Amino acid sequence: MPGSRVPGRTWTVxxxxxxxxxxxxxxxxxxxxxxxxxxxxAALKRFAAEHARAHARLATVRPNAACACRAAAQCAxxxxxxxxxxxxxxxLVHNPAVGQVWTxxxxxxxxxxxxxxxxxxxxxxxxxxxxAQVQGQARRAPAGAVVxxxxxxxxxxxxxxxxxxxxPQAAPEAPAxxxxxxxxxxxxxxx
Numbered sequence: 001m002p003g004s005r006v007p008g009r010t011w012t013v014x015x016x017x018x019x020x021x022x023x024x025x026x027x028x029x030x031x032x033x034x035x036x037x038x039x040x041x042a043a044l045k046r047f048a049a050e051h052a053r054a055h056a057r058l059a060t061v062r063p064n065a066a067c068a069c070r071a072a073a074q075c076a077x078x079x080x081x082x083x084x085x086x087x088x089x090x091x092l093v094h095n096p097a098v099g100q101v102w103t104x105x106x107x108x109x110x111x112x113x114x115x116x117x118x119x120x121x122x123x124x125x126x127x128x129x130x131x132a133q134v135q136g137q138a139r140r141a142p143a144g145a146v147v148x149x150x151x152x153x154x155x156x157x158x159x160x161x162x163x164x165x166x167x168p169q170a171a172p173e174a175p176a177x178x179x180x181x182x183x184x185x186x187x188x189x190x191x
Contacts, residue, residue, distance in 0.1 A: 004064065006065055007068070008066050008088070009059070009065065010028065010068050010104065011028055011052070011055045011104040011105075012103045013026070013027050013048045013055075013102045013103075014100060014101050015041070015044055015045055015101075017041070018037070020039075022039045022041075023041045023044050025044050027051060051102075052092065052094075055104050056122070059104065061106060061123060061124040062106065063087065063088055065088045065106040067088070067107055067108035067111055068106050069107055069111045077115045078114035079114075080114045082111060084110060086110050087108070087109050088123075088124040089107055089124070090104060090123075091104070091115070091119065091120050094119075096117070104121070
C-alpha cells in the first residue's frame with residue numbers, strides 16, 4: 001500500500017564502563033564491528049561519537065517512517081503527551097552531562113522538540129508521485145486548478161553500504177577538545 005507507514009528506526013551506540021576501569025563500545029546494529037575493550041576511554045568515547053555520526057551520514061530519512069518515539073505507548077523520551085504528526089526527522093539524542101549513549105532515531109516533527117538533548121540531523125524528502133497518483137489528482141481537481149507535473153525518477157538510487165564500521169584507528173580524528181583555562185588557586189585564610 002503506497003501510503004502505509006513503516007516503523008521508525010533507531011540506532012544506539014553505548015559506552016559501557018567495567019570494574020577493571022576499562023570500557024567497551026556497543027552498537028544496536030549487530031553487523032557493526034566494535035573495537036576491543038580498552039582502558040583508553042577517551043579514544044573509545046571518540047570512536048562511539050564518530051560511529052554515531054557515521055550512522056547519521058549513511059541513514060536516509062524515510063518520509064513514510066512512523067515516529068520511533070511511540071508517543072501513543074507512553075514514550076520514555078519525552079514527558080509531554082502529544083500526537084505524532086508532521087514530517088519525519090532524523091535526530092541525535094545525546095546528553096553531554098552523561099556522555100555515554102548516542103541514539104539516532106526517526107522522530108516526527110511534533111515530538112522532536114519535546115525530547116531533551118536532541119539535534120536534528122536530517123529531514124525526510126517528499127516521496128515522488130507515481131504517474132497514477134498524478135492522474136488521480138487531475139481527475140479530482142476542480143476546473144482551472146493547477147495540477148503538479150509528474151516527478152522525474154531519480155538518476156540513480158544510492159548504493160547500499162555495509163553495516164559494519166571500522167576500528168577506532170581508521171576513524172577520522174576528532175578535533176581536539178577545547179580545555180577551559182585553569183583558575184588560579186584561592187589563597188587560604190589564616191585562622
